[in-house]
Amino acid sequence: MSYILRSSRRLILMAVAVPLILGLLGGSAVAKPGKGHVVKTMTRNIYLGADLTPAIAAKSTNEFVEANGQILREVTANNFPVRAKGLAKEILKKKPDLLGLQEVSLWRTGPPSLEPLLGSTGPTATTVRYDYLAELLKRLNKGKKLYRVAVVQDEFDFEAPANENGVPGDGPNGLIKDAEINGRLTMRDVILVRRDAGVVTSNPRKGNFQNLLVVKVSGVEVKVKRGWTALDAKVRGSKKFRFVNTHLEAFDDETQVPSIRALQAGELVAPGGPATTKLPVILLGDLNSDDDTVAAGDRQAYQALIKAGMRNRSTDEPLSCCLKSSLLAEGAGGSVADFDHQVDHILTRDPKVVKLIGSSVTGRKPINGFWSSDHAGVFSSLRLLP
Secondary structure (H helix, E strand, O other): OOHHHHHHHHHHHHHHHHHHHHHHHHHOOEOOOOOOEEEEEEEEEOOOOOOOHHHHHOOOHHHHHHHHHHHHHHHHHOOHHHHHHHHHHHHHHHOOOEEEEEOOOEEEEEOOOOHHHHOOOOOOOOEEEEEHHHHHHHHHOOOOOOEEEEEEEEEEEEEEEEOOOOOOOOOOOOOOOOOOEEEEEEEEEEEEEEOOOOEEEEEEEEEEOOOOEEEEEOOEEEEEOOEEEEEEEEEOOOOOEEEEEEEOOOOOOOOOOOOHHHHHHHHHHOOOOOOOOOOOEEEEEEOOOOOOOOOHHHHHHHHHHHHOOOEEOOOOOOOOEOOOOOOOEOOOOOOHHHOOEOOEEEEEOOOOOEEEEEEEEEOOOOEOOEOOOOEOEEEEEEEEOO
16 A cells, blocks of 8 residues: 555544544534634633631631631732733633633731621721732733733621631730731632734623522621623634633532532523523633532432533543642642542533633643642633634
8 A cells, every 4th residue: 555545544533533633522522623713711710819618617706717828828928929920821821711710819807807797897808908809900911911801799707816827815805816917818710812813702600699609607607609700702814602611519419419510510501691692692700519520419410401401512621620639739748639620611502603622721830830720721622613
């Protein structure tokens, strides 16, 4: 057999095999080459910076104050200014047209007081320590403004006293005698849009879910706000579509049916919800749910979306969640072997219109001495058919 004939057969086999392999990625149909418009999307949970579980589990005010101190120390140790460099490198390499971000934290401090926790006053801490959105934008737009903020939604906003310095008795007298500072965490969901890429957006929308987890923190009931951001977009002359970014409840009781996060997923696809429209829909985010890689109860939210007609448009090979260490410094306990399940998804409610070209995972190794987040990022290149 001649070399030319063998080469021709290889090309034919590749032409058949490559689309088939891509079609198996995420169980998604592949668009025909050259048809429709390419839309590049990405979802990235950038990690709030610490494990909140010790504060939620505290049995006394003293335990609570000490746990809050631990949380603030972890946030500092996890060095978001350095992590932002790694996140920006991932994003700039993939060049998503539309990027959904979760856990875009704003950390602030103020004088020690129990009043904001008890509801006697609103939040009082105003001194910015870390603004993850501003820091990430600084890295993304260094030298050239490449990304702009399209929608920001405030989520969980919580302030409490903390013994950050570990020194006993240096706070005010009374219940918080060991707390020298108040720490305040404001979580945000954000949509970023790439500039100068032919992306035109309109109708920015945002909201909090009606179904919220309620936890007792140091004897006080606290609602954990979660929500979504959305906009309509056209990319390089494509038809208009709806882009939705969300973060469903993480601290849920999977034995409850339906679970809180399943109810939140239902709000997204209910009449009047952000993912219910005559436009084609692309929905992405941290769903804290999947159909097969998480515990049975944690599948409820994902299954609710599938029941509503959503179909996956992202890969689950390799898996993208999550480091088991709350400390992200290289060598502090996190390992690539920790990525053993999937909760970050890119979906569509219009599978006949939104086709998958290819999908990949980013951030599965440390950079600059840190993991960029406890999650990996998920990127999908999609083709929007006429």
